[in-house]
Amino acid sequence: MNEETREDIKLVEDVTQTDYKWGFVSDIEADEFPKGLNEDIIRKISKIKNEPEWMTEWRLKAYKHWLTMEEPDWAKVNYEKVDYQDLIYFSAPKKKPELESLDEVDPELLKTFEKLGIPLEEQKKLAGVAVDAVFDSVSVATTFRETLAEKGIIFCPISEAIINHPDLVKKYLGSVVPQTDNFFAALNSAVFSDGSFVYIPKGVRCPMELSTYFRINAENTGQFERTLIIADEGSYVSYLEGCTAPMRDENQLHAAVVELIVLDDAEIKYSTVQNWYPGDKEGKGGIYNFVTKRGICKGKNSKISWTQVETGSAVTWKYPGCILLGDNSVGEFYSVAVTNNFQQADTGTKMVHIGKNTKSTIISKGISAGKSNNSYRGLVKVNKNAENARNFSQCDSMLMGNKCGAHTFPYLEIENNSATVEHEATTSKVGEDQIFYLNQRGISTEDAVNMIVNGFCKEVFNELPMEFAIEAQKLLAISLEGSVG
């Protein structure tokens, strides 16, 4: 038996598990705030985190603006509106160990990570991945910091960065996604609990893939992560983000903000596997995922590459974008979005060409099954002075069954005649002849569909780091299970 068939068998085994695999609740006591949102709550969050005065003011400014905003409703999704006064805006595990070695970590917590398939110990030794694990809202474990520190790389929770590196934070926080950007970004700016901060100094190539595992845990807690990554001149970093959440009946809100800043000749590769609880087969429960992700290619020859595999969440609303400001900068977006049962996804990207000779590529694969709706919504904008801009977009959709929907809403705004912009989209289904071919070779229909779908998404999976690609394949199989026949 060769490696590939073994992998296939593994895949089939995984498929046979019926329920949401990552659905469990670990009981760690959580430090909780009363429900609701007002200035006092924001001051309290800020105080608990020992934030300096400027940060508190920054949050309050965002909050005041948020009060004037209305929740947007242009996306092609329907959901029960969130009562923002019925949420708890801060929750942190009670035990907050300052990490020196893994022994100090709460054994309960370690077990959780093991269930998630990311034993810190193993990852440290074998995979060479430094993990900044965010458990609910406060970072409790940061590894490999010393190795990274030797190179001058800063990789820490953003709450620490605010205290230890205020100059960098002040300079860049909100520079790509301002507090006033949109409803959810404003809310996040006001109440964000924690997240990752990465700074790669000039000319440094980050020796390992940086990774954060997010996990929503305490009941009724909206998660407001804030990630800020800065790649200084000539540097490179690959950042992974993966998410799982325990099974729960009530809808949970997740409104994260990610900001990327890339200076001259630098590159950031940002990969996401998102597998939050999508709700059950009747469409009950599930996470609301309203995320603002944006990167700016500030310098010449800079590059941002977004790769995402979106299989979870009841409602996904997410448009990772690139502002191509520097000359010769490059933006890429690779996405696989899978929806099943009653899931709804409205996702895509924004590529804004400002500098000369800027290039962008968009590859988006949408798969809808069950009674779900899956939309691609993207913008390619070429500004007046963006000479020789180049864009290629391809958005393919696949439908399984006639109760689901697949939609494409691209926007092309071209103001410079030296630009070349191409957009292509197709919609199709899994070919009957393809399934027949595989059936004939003794492969069940469900597995055949999995194989075909995996092939359909290959272009995007190829962009993921190895370990992530395997996880993504499994997730795809689990997400689509029961959607055939």
Place this chain on the structure above:
Amino acid sequence: MKNRIDNQKWYVDNFNLFKSSNKNVFSTLSNKAIEKFKTLEFPTKKDEEWKYININPLLKNNFLPSSLSANSSVNLETIEEYTLDNLDVYRFVFVNGIFNSELSTGLDFGKDIIAGSLSNLLNKNDTRLEKLFDIKNKLQKDNNIFNLLNTAFLHDGFLLYLPKGTIIDKPFHVINISTGNNKLLNQPHNLIHLESNSKAEIIFEYVSEKATEHFTNIVTEISVDENANLNVYKIQNESPNAFHIENSNILQKNSSVVKHFSLSFGALITRNNINAELDGENVENNLYGLYLGNKNQQIDNHTFIEHIKPNSNSNELYKGILDDDAKGIFSGKILVQKEAQKTNAFQSNKSVLLSNKAISDSKPQLEIYADDVKCSHGATVGKLDQEALFYIRSRGVPLELARSMLIRAFIDDVVKEISIEQLREKINHTIFQHLKRVEF
């Protein structure tokens, strides 16, 4: 903001004048339309469907509905400029949206076929009108303010009704000419109904006698029954100061074939809406468009194709050439309903920017609820292929001519689909004339 409200009030006030003179069967419909018109507002850039076009210049003017102004006419020679060489047609001329029988030719079709002026039939109180115009259900889901403005002042337009199995031997050439110095609002309301197995070809031409400022607001309703076949060529070459809006609705039944061309050259601001409802199996729908913009023209084409039943095909190709500060907009949507399995739907929008100040905004959209379909859309924007240009020039062709050759090649995908040879030639000519480039 004030402009908009004043402008709206202006039309409502004029309606009261219009009402007293209007005593035909449609007065109830007109009243209904104006009531709905009052409840709506003119769109702004905040409306998703109007986000790229700036219609403020249009709303700054108070246009006088032409039915309230003195009758005007044009010389026969002026009209004959628009005739196509050696092409025999039935010619219908509308001056400021009002039928002029003296300028028209070949009006006698026998009593079963209705072809000609809507106003004539209105005044005769022909009972067939009720059937043609589904008055009861009309306007129920209509929320387009320009559509309502047209219906409120419903007065005249081109009417065509072909009974079962009628095949018309020559094309209809419907010339709408705007004239006079007043700022007039011309609102033709065209109504076309082809019963099963009938066939027709119509050329709608919208032109202006002088470079006047006027507003042409058209509604065209097309209904094509089983196995019927219709070609529509709409040529818009109005004054560079004119405003032009058309709302077309196309309803197709089983095995019908429609080819619709929208060819836009003139007007300062142009907005074409085409809604095609494919309510039948084996329907074939082809929408072709050409839009040529220069100076500060804005041309906005919106199409919406809805596949309701299985086994139908739609094919859409819109091409634009934009020079100077012109802005070209394309927004196309294909909706495939759950029952519409085995649908083939293709949509393509391509535009060329000849100047570095021209703008192209494109929004090709798919909304699909059936799984066994083949749908695709594509959009490209760019300038003329520099390598092709070099290739042609290296063979001794002057730069300007080489450019024209490439323009000709670019638009040919649309032009070659026109089945009337004389019209093809005319369009080719108009393109180079409009772009002020060497003809090829």
